[in-house]
Amino acid sequence: MSVKFTLRVAPLLKKLHLKELLSVLFLLLAIYFFRQERHELRALVPAISQANRVWMSGGVLLTCVYVLLQALMYYYSFKAVEARLPLSLGIELFLKRNLLSVFLPAGGVSSLAYLPKRLRQADIRKQQVHQASGIYGYVGILSVFLVGIPIVGLAILRKPDLQRALPALAGICVLLVTAVWVFRSIQKKGAVYTLLLNYFPGVIHKIDDIFSFQLQRGAFASTVWASVGIELVGIAHLYVSMLATGVTPSLEAACVGYIVATIFLIISPFLRGLGAIELSLAWLLSSYGYSSLQALEITLLFRLFEFWLPLAGGLLAFALKGRELVLRLLPPVLIFLLGMVNIFSVLTPPLADRLRLLHAYIPVGSIHASNLLVVFLGLVLLVTATFLVRGLRSAWIVALVVSLLSAIGHMSKALDYEEASLALITAVILIITASQYRVKSNPQLVNIGVLTALATFAGVLIFGALGFYFLKARHFGIDFTWQHSLQAAFRGFMLMNDEDLHPVTRFGREFLSAIQVLGVSAWAFLFYTIIRPYLQVHQSNTALEKARFYLSQYGDSAMDYFKVGEDKLFYISDDPEGFVAYRVANGFAIVLEEPVCREADKLLLLQEFEQQCRKMGLRPAFYRVDEESVFYFNRLRKKRLLIGQEAIMDIRGFTLSGKDKKSLRNALNSLANKGYTTTIRRAPQPADLIAQLKAVSDEWLVQYEVKEMTFSQGSFDDAIQTQDVITVNNEEGQVVAFLNIIPDYAPGECTYDMIRKRSDAPGGVMDALIIALIQDAQQRNLQYLNLGLVPMSGIAQPQNTAEQVVKFAYEKIRAFRHYHGLREFKEKYATAWTNKYLVYEHDFDLIQLPAALSKVMQP
Helix, strand or coil: CCHHHHHHHHHHHHHHHHHHHHHHHHHHHHHHHHHHHHHHHHHHHHHHHHCCCCHCCCCCHHHHHHHHHHHHHHHHHHHHHCCCCCCCHHHHHHHHHHHHHHHCHHHHHHHHCCCHHHHCCCCCHHHHHHHHHHHHHHHHHHHHHHHHHHHHHHHHHHCCHHHHHCCCCCHHHHHHHHHHHHHHHHHHHHHHHHHHHHCCHHHHHHHHHHHHHCCCCCHHHHHHHHHHHHHHHHHHHHHHHHHHHCCCCHHHHHHHHHHHHHHHHHHHHHHCCCCHHHHHHHHHHHHHHCHHHHHHHHHHHHHHHHHHHHHHHHHHHHHHHHHHHHHHHHHHHHHHHHHHHHHHHHCCCHHHHHHHHHCCCCCHHHHHHHHHHHHHHHHHHHHHHHHHHHHHHHHHHHHHHHHHHHHHHHHHHCCCCCHHHHHHHHHHHHHHHHHHEEECEEEHHHHHHHHHHHHHHHHHHHHHHHHHHCCCCCHHHCCCHHHHHEEEEEEEEEEEECCCCCCCCCHHHHHHHHHHHHHHCCCCCCCCHHCCCCCCCCCCCHHHHHHHHHHHCCCCCCCCCHCCCCCEEEEEEEECCEEEEEEEEEEEEECCCCECCHHHHHHHHHHHHHHHHHHCCCEEEEEEEEHHHHHHHHHHCCCEEEEEEEEEEEECCCCCCCHHHHHHHHHHHHHHHCCEEEECCCCCCCCEEEEEEHHHHHHHHHHCCCCCCCCCCCCCCCCHHHCCCCEEECCCCEEEEEEEEECCCCCCEEEEEEEEEEECCCCCCHHHHHHHHHHHHHHCCCCCCEEEEEEEECCCCCCCCHHHHHHHHHHCCCHHHHHHHHHHHCCCCCCCEEEEEEEEEEECHHHHHHHHHHHHHCC
């Protein structure tokens, strides 16, 4: 009965999309929680503002100790089951689980099931995680009991009203004893174990794994001591809260109040004792002689130290998961905003009192010069923001310099310290993220820009000085000296206003504008040459010849054939010998798989190529990297994304006989009965056959509404004339399906490229082509058949958010359903599946890489 019920319910639960529903539920609970607590959050502000700063700092310090002790609890809990947990990971584990416990039912227990990504990647077995989490939860309750019994006992002698806490303590005692009894019963296969075996036989093996361990008593005792320390810190928090509010502290009230609040926390089934803790603690403090207002302020500060600060730490811990992406996006956004602020701050009138203060220390002419400077720098910042996204080192330098100049300009313009603060914050963030901007500019172009700017500057000075000197006085109302002429030309080129220089005639205005236009042009060209990336992507026949030679020496992959295609660019290295095949798109150098070289030289060649990419202003990315080669990219601190699996078939034992091959035999027999024949045609291919293959290929493209793609696969072209082809012909001898065999440089392996058929071809023609290829490979004493990649498939346990998105798209989005059919077809033959990865440098690259990959795959 239970088995049938499970079988019926499981598909129903799957259809309900429980993960999605839980996500929505947690979001709603979070909104409810923060909405419900808005009054407490508002009340915290005046309580904090009126509190003693020294004791507030002490309370924050105690919160840090509290978090550290929680991490130590986790550290010793894992040590008790012979697992090693780094202390930093213990801090992250506590902060994240503590945050989740607020929104989970019975959160103190249910949150223990949460496993952060770093914990999943650590060298710790899942059973050990559950064992250690169980110890952590049990000891957390045990320490409350150990500390609470003497405190409540002494308090009852002084205040009989506190006898109401005894049932809760008794309940905790019963809970602890029951937990120990259940644990021992399962370990010794007693009554509880028998009960589980009878009613839940499917989970008994998991229970055996979780409860089969030897407890390390020393580590367990350390866990208890750390937990007791947490309780003492909680008492100290309440005592410090009393000191911070300026009332006479009571150690007894702090001890009893903390224990009562913690009891409510333990027995609360939802939202971590929301409301109950505040109410009970405020009432208890009032019973010790504190006024209602004092009791409320003490409670609010205690909640700040014990609840809100750790909660904020949990939010920060989750936020830091994407910190690299945030830090990568933040500088361009800030630079763009700073550019807009620069422009609008000049357009808006300055504050009069600040301007009067500034006039007392800075000449008026300098202020006007700063206005123009800020506008120009604002425009520069807007352009720089786009180049920062691409990771250019020179753009980072320009952004940093201009940010600092903007800060100076804002202060000298009208004491705009708000805008100056934004500029300084931007500069600080740029310094923090300096390591992310490594793509270099074209050094030759920079030299040209510098020389052009200097030459223009010299020309403008000469032209302006001569022009101003020989101008008639009526144009500006000034009889220029040589000194005044040079000064006017210099200010015009530097976009500075001269208070004494006012053109009166049209010619005067045109002459001054000409100097300023030349200045703007020179500075703009210099700026362009500095941030222009170095793109040297020409290719020579010599490079192609070398690549083909190295491929013949070191090729070892089914993809190597495409690495010397006409669409590829090459980075050739003679020491070590090898090459990298890539295409350029959207600022990326997208490499097909890995370098072709000796295995021992692969890391060195990757390092050389990365340096070359920086010189060219390109970001390297590697498409279809094999699982075995991930090691090299880990050494280079690259990131990876599982993009699918490649099907490999061991053809040595393949035969059409046997019950499991009945469907294949029936398909082949059906084709034969209808007059279809399968033929292997050796190269070179005649022109009439190529014409038939082209017609089949064109019809296949129309049928499936796809276009020819390249880079990691071939398109129909003249190269097929030099390749062996397998065809399926109808009774009239016309080709209805074909595949072309391409060179495979992996030892003992064969593969194919295109496998295409007409829309009216009968079912089974694809199987006929594959089986003919297998039989041909067996005759050539080959061992394996590479069936190619199935994109987006094979992600069982996503390792990051990007893989979760890929897995969701593969399973749920209709546009990718055809990959399911491709997987099912290849699974009939595949004996092994190998993971293939996209390797990249930064999480931000994933936003731009899809478009770049789409571009490089176009013919």
